[in-house]
Amino acid sequence: MSHERFAALITDLTTMLPADHLDVWAGVLVNVDAPGDGAVVAELADARPGFSVGTHAERLIRGWRTEAPDLPGAAVALALRSAALLHRRTEARRTELAVSGPTTVAGPVRLTSSVVVEVIRAARSRLLVASFAAYGVAEVISELLSAAQRGVHVDLILESSTEAGGALRGAAGAAATFAALRHQATFWHWPAARRAASGNPRAALHAKLIAADDEVAVISSANLTDRALSHNIEVGVVLHDPEVVRRLVAHFRALTDPRTGVLQRLR
Incomplete structure (x- = not known):
């Protein structure tokens, strides 16, 4: 036996x-x-x-x-x-893979565009969205508006243009893409003076993530652009571990803390 x-x-x-x-x-x-x-x-x-x-x-x-x-x-x-x-x-607590661009038969993966929509729809109280570049993404904007209308607090942490002291080339920063959310979301940026104070004025706000409450998050190489979500070769992970997601969200909450954080609300 x-x-x-x-x-x-x-x-x-x-x-x-x-x-x-x-x-x-x-x-x-x-x-x-x-x-x-x-x-x-x-x-x-x-x-x-x-x-x-x-x-x-x-x-x-x-x-x-x-x-x-x-x-x-x-x-x-x-x-x-x-x-x-x-x-x-x-x-x-499983972790899934999310990809953009060509798929293969190597193993099961999720499409980044689908995962982004799914995570936004999962939010019940708070959404944390961070991206370096942003362009187009009409479906994402629509989903964020729907989330805000059902009472979800939306925080958008976005890179600024080089003219505004950021690292994103062009006259407008990533926030311009989400103009329709101006009165429904809280926008955050990393001011040039605070980048300089951190010791590297050329540092970039380069994170790309979406977190729904403290429950699920997608972290990806993909910016919030149509090309990145669907056509570029991008890779990311979907986290369903609340403990890990909680720590991730807490990190960004600390960055936006008006007393000690380096990020500032965009007026």
Whole structure:
């Protein structure tokens, strides 16, 4: 007998079955004394029908019978519930890839343009948006307006033009793209004097990110431009880990703190 091998089997099943599926199976097994015969397999398969369910149920019962027959069903049920809980926590903190431009068959990725819209729509109270350049992005502007209209506080942290002391070439800074949000969002910039005070007057506000509340964020090489979101070869990550997103947002909140931050509200 090997409880370790049985634990490995449950772990393997966790990667193949949804967490709610494991919970249903735990509900079946909690009152089963021993692995028994095919009747238990059938009961598991009937409890949560689906593709290959019978095969997985058979593996579970066979493994229980050969590797851990001394365990009562309640113990197996507890193991399944624990695995389901861990699966949910892992899923909630997953990191996804987001790309722009050509896609490949190397692995599953999300399109940057779709992720940006999804993150904005996820916001319920606050949105933090930072970009170096910004141009076009009519859909993004529309989504930000919708967010503001449903009561979301929107902070836009954007690079200034070289004429205004920033690093963005051209007469207008990135804020000009979001003129439609002038009365619905709070705009922030990095004044030239504060860049100089930091020791490098030629430093740039180069971050590109969107964070919804403290729950989800996309960090990308893509600026908020039509070309970057759809056509350029860009890469980023989507963070679903609230602890990491919270630290990221806290960093920018500190940068905008009127007492100690280097960023300043754009009037």
